Amino acid sequence: MLLVYSHTITPRVRYIFKHLLTRILQIPIDFTSRVEDFVAHNGPKFSYTKVALGKEFFVKSHDLLFQQGVRDVEIHVQRWDRVPCFFLQGAKSDIPFDIFAASFYLISRYEEYLPHIKDHYGRFEAAESIAFKEGFLEKPVVDIWAFKFLAELQKRFPDYQYTKRQYQFISTIDVDNAFAYKHKSFIRTLGGFLKDTYELKIFNLWDRFAVRFNIKKDPFDTFDRIIRLKAEHDVRTVFFFLIGDYTTYDTNVSASKTKFKLLIKDMVDYARVGLHPSFYTMHDLDLLKMEKERLEQITNLPIKRSRQHYLRFSLPDTYQKLIDLEITEDYSMGYASHAGFRASTCTPFYFYDLDFEIQTPLKVFPFAVMDTTLNDYMKLTPKQALGKIRDLKNEVKQVQGVFITLFHNESLSGYLRWRGWSRLYGSMLKIAKRG
Known part of the structure; x- marks a missing residue:
């Protein structure tokens, strides 16, 4: 001691x-x-x-x-x-x-x-x-x-026995859109057809039609592949499901859809599942509570993990709301626009509330890199993105910390803006799991 x-x-x-x-x-x-x-x-x-x-x-x-x-x-x-x-x-x-x-x-x-x-x-x-x-x-x-x-x-104190900690890796998956076209409401489907027609997106029209009539698999339905890679690389994986009501910023399949519920139940059997609170929950406790209870009804399990949609949170307000709802793990600590360590640590830590000067029971898991950051913000190629991931992983490995990545099921599809990115997740797992 x-x-x-x-x-x-x-x-x-x-x-x-x-x-x-x-x-x-x-x-x-x-x-x-x-x-x-x-x-x-x-x-x-x-x-x-x-x-x-x-x-x-x-x-x-x-x-x-x-x-x-x-x-x-x-x-x-x-x-x-x-x-x-x-x-x-x-x-x-x-x-x-x-x-x-x-x-x-x-x-x-x-x-x-x-x-x-x-x-x-x-x-x-x-x-x-x-x-x-x-x-x-x-x-x-x-x-x-x-x-x-x-x-x-x-x-x-050279004679004191010091214990070394072990490097760890956690893969987290945000499910903002479980499906690109399938299981959407009639109105949303019709609106999509009309928009693609107006914008002359012929290939999108065909994909939309083919998926709706079971000619092709929905491009965003990459969950079997994620689970296969999880087993192949022995990866600790956490899925965060967006199940809020439809808004401009929350466009997932309705949580009332049976196929979506079955997908969530399937993922519970293979990995950890958490809540992806919708855009407007940052300041709305009642909305956050409703979404947590909705996911608990689907999984029949208490929900203890969370990551804010759009990484949209405000300190200490949002974290205080999570604590009130007995969420014990939050994975929102990172930036959308930049890769790196928002809290300058790669070790999970308990949120310290400066309002009340106390350590809270909410454990914060800071992630180091997100797929949309690499693609949408940094405008990297998949090869450049893999190099950035390797650099960040090496930084964590040098201090035997916890390397946490954030990917979306969409990025494994190689579809639309993710063209050319479908293999990045598997390549990332090889790098992240390497000792």
């Missing part, structure tokens, strides 16, 4: 120290604010305070972990060796930066509580983040800092 001394043990201190030391570095810890207990401890230990008690291993603390609420924080990013870091504490500290305060700033999403410009969907933009501005969005710097700290700790 590692003993940590601090002059005050705040909820923020407990929260971030457990994330860095216990969840990332696998080191059990305890805290004390009593000098005599710290001095008497014979095992590995260090102090986190303003002035060292003596000649112990010492990390000089920034004020952030001893404050309450949100206020403007001055950030000046510098280099720790070649790694970006901030909250420089000077030569008297055994590590030059207060990585605990810096990690808390990033993981709590402190900057998302501060005034910022939202995009046209009401989301916090990647370009507003310190990680993007300072060029470390594609690096899990919190995990990197933790291992740099561990290297210093091992120099001071």
